[in-house]
Amino acid sequence: MIKITPFLSRYNFIFIPLLLLISLIILSLNFQSNPEIAPYFIIDFLFTIPVVYFLLIRKKDIHKFTVVSVFILGVLFSSFLIPIENQGILELAKLYIIPILELVVFSTILLKVRKLYQGYKNNNTQNHDFFETIHTASLEIFPSKIASFLATEITVFYYAFFKWKSTTVRNNEFTYHKEGTYTGILLGILLVIVIETFVLHVLVAEWSIVTAWIFSGFSIYTFIQVVAILKSIRSRRIVVDEENQKLYLRFGFLGKVEVDFRTIKSVRSASYNTENIDHLSxxxxxxxxxxxxxxxxxxxxxxxxxxxxxxxxxxxxVDDKVTFIERVQNLINK
Structure with missing residues (x-):
């Protein structure tokens, strides 16, 4: 028999806030007949549930910054469930509290990034880069999915606007942007985005200026992402770490594999027909x-x-595939 009580006790920080959330959603059906209760619901969504969640996790091995995620969830539900004319308190929260939370979160991440980089420098660690550092710092604050999303978004802007200086390729690093056709394909995508943005903006603007600019905004951000991918492909290299017996495979900030040499069966040359095989790209x-x-x-x-x-x-x-195959094959045969 499944022991329900220990299970509920272990995950009460999920079940209790979720139960409160579901109860508020059900009770929100009375808004039309009792619009004056809307402020109390907003307070419960934005403050009561996050406070209850915090009290439940305060002694658990869960980062306290996850309260921010619960608060944002409350903002989203309030925005959809509460009539617009009764969202006065919610608008104040969006105007003042959310910017403060954003500042606190990003300041905390930057402080952790600075601390991590200092640690890498002191330990003379070579197998780190900006994305790995941001991701590690984000994982200390948010759940895995949110941390990955946040780290990717920050990395996009870093590579697009701030990463200009190239670094020397170390002896244990391998590039992959010269032999592949990635650069040509991504440049072609950038050209298509530019043309598509202009044409689509003109066509949609005849119907709605606001919608046209929304589509253009998405296109501009996609352009920024592709630029970041292009630059990260040149910067984030494949690393053969003999000291730690690990192989780090990367494709910009879009793909990452970290494996021990002992898990590798073989490394072989391939033709350009690689059907039914997963690609890192x-x-x-x-x-x-x-x-x-x-x-x-x-x-x-x-x-x-x-x-x-x-x-x-x-x-x-891999640009230098002969050297790569020889080195990895020798290491896995030891």
């Missing part, structure tokens, strides 16, 4: 591959925005 088999890595067991790897994928073999492109 988000473009997939369209760009082909010149190396296939086979694993002794199924491994998981990170994709865009922290999405997890699994594979038994992985296809990728």
């Amino acid at each position: 988000f473009i997939g088999s369209f760009t082909g591959a010149n190396i296939i890595i086979d694993f002794k067991e199924e491994i998981s790897y990170n994709y865009f925005y922290g999405v997890k994928k699994k594979c038994n073999s992985l296809a990728l492109i």
